Every structure is written in C-alpha cells, then in structure tokens.
C-alpha cells in the first residue's frame with residue numbers, strides 16, 4: 001500500500017509538471033502607448049526561445065534615435081529602477097535577447113517596457129507599456 005501511494009504521488013507530480021509546461025507563455029505582445037506628446041505608439045513582442053526571451057520593439061514612424069529602452073520594475077504609472085537593459089530603439093526598432101529568462105517570470109512580477117527620448121533626455125519618456133497578460137489589459 002505504501003508503494004502504491006508513492007507511485008500515485010509520482011504520477012500526480014508528473015501530471016502537474018506536464019500541465020505547467022504546456023501552460024508556459026510562448027509569446028506576448030505588449031502595447032506601447034505614446035507619452036509626452038511623442039506620438040510613438042507601437043508594440044513590443046516577447047517571444048520565448050528556449051531559456052531566453054527575445055524582445056522586439058516596433059514603433060512605426062519612430063525617429064532615428066538612438067532612444068534608450070529598458071524593462072523597468074513597476075508600471076508605466078510608477079516607473080522604478082531598470083530591471084533589464086534593452087537595445088536602444090533606432091528608426092522605431094530594437095531587438096534584444098535576454099538570456100536565462102521566461103515570459104512567465106516577467107508576468108509574475110510587475111514590469112514595464114519604457115523608451116526614453118534620447119541619451120541626453122532620459123527623463124523624457126516617449127512610450128511605455130506594462131508587461132501583463134492580454135486578458136488583464
């Protein structure tokens with residue numbers, strides 16, 4: 001009987017981990033909303049690639065830049081420190097691969113993708129989007 005219950009709990013664990021694996025978020029689109037009259041609306045597309053997360057920022061009609069971009073702790077309404085650096089946005093686009101990270105880890109915390117006007121005007125935010133599941137947007 002002891003052996004059987006051990007076997008049953010192993011099966012239950014296996015079922016749980018299979019469920020967790022299928023539920024992993026493969027991709028997520030974050031809507032970037034223009035701030036401070038920049039007109040820089042766009043998207044950031046996060047894609048899980050193995051143990052890395054690829055972040056592609058696309059701002060149609062974005063300026064030549066470069067415009068520094070980061071994943072910050074907090075939300076657009078209350079930006080905190082930099083959590084992850086992203087490639088600067090030039091002509092509205094930027095691609096970054098963040099190693100050893102999952103989209104689900106980002107969703108589990110409070111993070112926002114934020115783009116700054118320029119290296120000399122970091123305090124001016126041109127666009128921002130909270131990293132949240134589409135259903136809670």
Ligand SMILES: [Cu+2]
Nearest residue numbers: 069070072114
């Ligand atoms: Cu920043």
